[in-house]
Amino acid sequence: MTALTVPDRRAPVRRGRRGFGDQRARFWVYGLLIAFLLGSAFPIYWSFLVASRDSGMLTEQIPPLLPGGNFFANASRVFDTVPFWKALGNSVIVGGVVTLTTVFFSTLAGFAFAKLRFRGRNGLFLFVVATLAVPTQLGIIPLYIAMSDFGWTGTLWAVMVPNLVTAVGVFWMRQYTAQVLPYELIEAARVDGCSMIRVYWHVCLPAVRPAAAFLAMFVFMTSWNDFMWPLIVLNAENPTVQVALEKLQSGYYVDYSLVLAGTTLATIPILIILILLGRQIVAGIMHGAVKG
Amino acid sequence: MSETIARPVSPPASPAPPRPPTKLTLRQRLSIADVKIAPWLYISPFFILFAITGLFPLLFTAYVSLFDWELLDETGTFIGLENYTELFGDAQFWNSLVNTISIFLLSSIPQVIIAVLLAALLNTNLRASTGWRVGVLLPYVASLVAVGIIFGNLFGVQFGLVNNTLEILGLDPVNWQNDRFASHVAIAMMVNWRWTGYNTLIVLAAMQAIPRDLIEAAVMDGAGAARRFFSVVLPLLRPTLIFVVITSTIGGLQIFTEPKLFSELPGSSNGGAQNQFQTVTLYLYQSGFQFQDLGYASAIAWMLFLVIIIFAIANFLLTRRLAASGEADR
Numbered sequence: 001m002t003a004l005t006v007p008d009r010r011a012p013v014r015r016g017r018r019g020f021g022d023q024r025a026r027f028w029v030y031g032l033l034i035a036f037l038l039g040s041a042f043p044i045y046w047s048f049l050v051a052s053r054d055s056g057m058l059t060e061q062i063p064p065l066l067p068g069g070n071f072f073a074n075a076s077r078v079f080d081t082v083p084f085w086k087a088l089g090n091s092v093i094v095g096g097v098v099t100l101t102t103v104f105f106s107t108l109a110g111f112a113f114a115k116l117r118f119r120g121r122n123g124l125f126l127f128v129v130a131t132l133a134v135p136t137q138l139g140i141i142p143l144y145i146a147m148s149d150f151g152w153t154g155t156l157w158a159v160m161v162p163n164l165v166t167a168v169g170v171f172w173m174r175q176y177t178a179q180v181l182p183y184e185l186i187e188a189a190r191v192d193g194c195s196m197i198r199v200y201w202h203v204c205l206p207a208v209r210p211a212a213a214f215l216a217m218f219v220f221m222t223s224w225n226d227f228m229w230p231l232i233v234l235n236a237e238n239p240t241v242q243v244a245l246e247k248l249q250s251g252y253y254v255d256y257s258l259v260l261a262g263t264t265l266a267t268i269p270i271l272i273i274l275i276l277l278g279r280q281i282v283a284g285i286m287h288g289a290v291k292g
Numbered sequence: 293m294s295e296t297i298a299r300p301v302s303p304p305a306s307p308a309p310p311r312p313p314t315k316l317t318l319r320q321r322l323s324i325a326d327v328k329i330a331p332w333l334y335i336s337p338f339f340i341l342f343a344i345t346g347l348f349p350l351l352f353t354a355y356v357s358l359f360d361w362e363l364l365d366e367t368g369t370f371i372g373l374e375n376y377t378e379l380f381g382d383a384q385f386w387n388s389l390v391n392t393i394s395i396f397l398l399s400s401i402p403q404v405i406i407a408v409l410l411a412a413l414l415n416t417n418l419r420a421s422t423g424w425r426v427g428v429l430l431p432y433v434a435s436l437v438a439v440g441i442i443f444g445n446l447f448g449v450q451f452g453l454v455n456n457t458l459e460i461l462g463l464d465p466v467n468w469q470n471d472r473f474a475s476h477v478a479i480a481m482m483v484n485w486r487w488t489g490y491n492t493l494i495v496l497a498a499m500q501a502i503p504r505d506l507i508e509a510a511v512m513d514g515a516g517a518a519r520r521f522f523s524v525v526l527p528l529l530r531p532t533l534i535f536v537v538i539t540s541t542i543g544g545l546q547i548f549t550e551p552k553l554f555s556e557l558p559g560s561s562n563g564g565a566q567n568q569f570q571t572v573t574l575y576l577y578q579s580g581f582q583f584q585d586l587g588y589a590s591a592i593a594w595m596l597f598l599v600i601i602i603f604a605i606a607n608f609l610l611t612r613r614l615a616a617s618g619e620a621d622r
Contacts, residue, residue, distance in 0.1 A: 026416075029413050029416050029418070030418075032413055033410075033413055033414070033418075033424055036410060036428070037424075037427045037428070037430070039485075040427070040428065040430050040431050040485070040489065041427075041430060043431075043434070043439070043442045043443065043446065043485065044430070044431075044434055044442075046442060046445075046446065046453070047438065047441075047442045047445075050445070058445075058448075058451040059451050063453065063456070105337040105338055105341070106338070108334040108335075108337065109334055109335045109337070109338045111334060112330070112331040112334035112335045113335065116330060116331040116334075117331070118331040118332060121331070124335065124339075128338070131342060131346065131347075133542060133604060134346070134350065135542060135546055135596075135597065135600055137546055137573075138350060138353060138546075138593040138594075138596060138597050139345075139346065139348075139349025139350040139352070139353055139593075140349070140576075140580075140593070141349075141353055141356055141580055141586050141589050141590045141593060142348070142349040142352035142353055142355075142356060142590075143345065143349045144580075144581075144586075145352075145356070145586070146349070161345065162345040163345075164337075164341050164345075165337060165338050165341050165342070167338075167342065170338050195323075195326050196326050196327065196330035197330070200334070221433065224435065225435040225436055225437075227435075227436055227437050227548075227549045228548050228549065228573075228577070232577070232581055241435075242435055242436075242437040245435075245437045245438065245441065246437055246552075246553065246559075249441055249553065249558045249559075250558040250559030254558055256445055259441055260441065260442065260445065263435075263437070263438035263441050263442060266435055266437070266438055267433070267434055267435065267438055270433040270434075270435070271433060273433070274426065274429065274430065274433045275426075278422075278425075278426030278429065279422050279426065281426075281429065282422065282425045282426055282429060282493060285429075285490065285493045285494065285497075286493050286494070286496065286497035286500075287497070
């Protein structure tokens with residue numbers, strides 16, 4: 001394979017110089033990638049920059065490009081202006097509960113769809129796939145009416161209950177389970193006297209752990225960033241992080257070093273997840289892409 | 293036991309040979325019941341929850357849309373299709389529909405092009421390739437609200453960094469808020485910024501799935517890099533690109549957070565003074581929760597649902613045509 005591409009690299013074989021996927025990348029490839037990454041990182045850096053100075057910097061013709069020392073002062077003002085601790089706690093609770101239930105119900109349903117036989121299995125799975133395309137967000141009006149009938153508006157129930165499971169999760173786990181879990185393992189466990197639920201717990205779950213872990217990260221991030229529905233059902237006293245951010249911004253006068261300190265604080269937890277688990281997240285997205 | 297499990301190769305279980313009637317122990321009966329019931333039990337949480345929180349609201353939206361139903365009402369008054377007739381004559385609705393489609397086009401087309409180019413760069417033999425991939429994904433983790441606020445600041449009309457830079461370069465500043473097209477560009481920039489990296493990884497995965505020998509055959513035939521890219525790689529990426537386009541259609545037509553937070557008047561759902569960047573979902577929110585007209589908002593929701601279905605079908609037909617022409621090429 002290398003033998004084929006080597007002449008292509010230096011010999012005068014036509015114009016094409018860059019190989020496809022096998023040659024060492026050239027410096028301009030790195031240059032372009034660095035430029036793109038700088039562009040990607042800049043808005044996040046900018047929000048930290050403004051947060052670490054005061055809003056006065058925004059009126060300067062050429063703003064300073066190094067952070068100042070006011071970040072902690074601005075951050076503590078965030079905690080004074082909106083109930084940010086409560087918002088953080090709420091977001092963690094909502095994200096945690098929604099992630100646990102989604103992963104549990106999705107792996108369970110994925111196991112049944114992939115490995116068990118029952119009447120109407122294909123039809124029901126097709127239904128799951130079809131619901132992927134249905135924008136459930138459009139049902140917010142009746143959902144709101146229902147939540148206020150239950151007296152749940154303003155509470156975390158209203159945010160959690162509609163998000164306990166997703167079709168994406170079921171679809172994703174079904175595809176993965178079908179691929180990695182051999183029938184022999186299930187049969188062996190059944191012969192040894194496992195009930196179905198123990199087969200799921202002791203055989204299926206360990207086998208699908210990588211996909212379940214990716215699903216968990218994905219669900220948590222989605223829940224953390226969810227905005228429209230929490231904005232509708234929660235109020236300023238009991239917000240999630242995103243709702244608190246919006247309240248921070250909707251004063252009469254926008255103090256950007258305050259607001260952007262808030263966005264920085266809200267981004268840090270997810271940034272930590274990306275740094276720690278970036279490799280798995282990338283692998284999960286690319287794996288799902290080939291299946292999709 | 294093999295009856296319990298859906299092996300694709302195993303013969304159907306039904307024509308079992310007649311067995312002598314044996315008396316089953318309680319344990320065996322329980323085991324059989326377990327096998328029969330288990331699948332239903334395991335899929336039921338999804339279907340029950342989806343029925344309650346997904347399907348029912350969607351259908352009930354159609355019901356509410358036939359009523360004059362205020363936010364705090366117990367029930368509404370039936371008015372038939374009046375909400376819809378009003379909606380068809382509502383300039384603000386058509387305006388929001390045009391805005392949505394304009395922002396959608398401005399965000400999805402450049403995004404797909406950049407994602408393909410970037411994936412091609414990432415597909416070269418890089419040092420620390422995983423590091424680059426994680427780096428590309430960085431904007432994806434920023435929350436939409438944060439993105440909206442940050443870009444609102446960067447594209448500020450008076451003291452925004454973008455306009456400052458334009459002035460330093462000797463160009464005229466752009467009114468990112470009041471100019472309709474400019475505001476769409478700014479909002480599309482947010483969408484592009486956040487999603488390009490994610491789509492790049494999806495395209496990259498598809499690129500890596502392309503068999504090496506196809507590329508090598510093209511090299512042998514003397515095809516240059518550009519020729520290889522356009523004649524071999526791009527056609528093979530088609531299904532993936534269509535997947536990317538369809539997912540961004542469903543998401544892009546419901547865009548809400550970005551225009552809501554981009555507004556110069558924080559907290560407003562107007563989408564600019566002349567509604568110049570109000571999207572359909574934003575108008576839905578405004579009608580339902582600020583003007584408190586749940587019936588009218590439901591009518592908007594159903595219209596948006598129809599628009600999304602139309603776009604999805606158009607995409608599907610396009611897919612089939614492109615796939616068919618792809619077959620013909622080979």
